[in-house]
Amino acid sequence: MPKKMTKEEAFAQLQKRFDKAETLLKDDAKVQTFLDKLERKIKRIPFVSQEIKNIPVLISMVRSYWKKDYTKVPFKTMVAIVSALLYFLSPIDVVPDWIPVLGQMDDALVIATCWKWVNDDIEAYRKWRKSSQTDQ
Template identity: 30%
Template sequence: MSKQANLIDRIVSSPFFEKAMVKAESVMANDKMGLLRIVQHSLKKVSELAAQSNLTVVRLLNHYVLLFSEMIKAYVQGRYKKLPAVTLVKIVAVLFYFVSPFDFIPDVLPLIGFTDDLALVLWVGKSIKHELDEFEKHANV
């Protein structure tokens, strides 16, 4: 097993990601405005990271968070209905995980604190690549 796969497995099975999944499922079922709030928090955090660093990994993280956010906004506004519920839950869980300062690798640790966030965002981005491509075609993002 590769180091990245091992890290992802450990993150996904962590109580931190489990909590993010529970929050995501609850928001999906009961609080559409909560979807927009998590988008707002995610965009704020990624813009703060981008302002602090011009690293390629931060730009990649920024790209995915922006794309995930656009998908959620389009879904909530009814402009994009092709998004499978399981995909939306994955995205929302990753955004909850991303904004939480207390996760598998705490964000307060300099430089390495967002390694788990990046790994999880990239993993979900790759796992829903088809949906992302379809959304980008539809929305001209």
């Protein structure tokens, strides 16, 4: 039985994907496909923790950044978010997704670790999104 992931291991998993995230963010042709895959995966998850429920906000933030609608965010924040989403999307990670409950718990921990690390930037984005929606 796989062991539960620690916060330190979650952060290490984020960092491990930074290069891949940076490359992805610079390749417009791949970003839309990546975001579509994420949205499809979320719909297939049988139980959804609060961390997983936050993924649509992260997807929206990446999409807004990619479309250049919202660029008031450090590139390193976007790299961290895409790294967490890459981990979430990967079926083979520290605890494989096919293992019931535990397979989603490590994903949730990596997402939560990222969220905590870049929380101020996410909150700024949420405020921007809310104000831009009321302006229309």
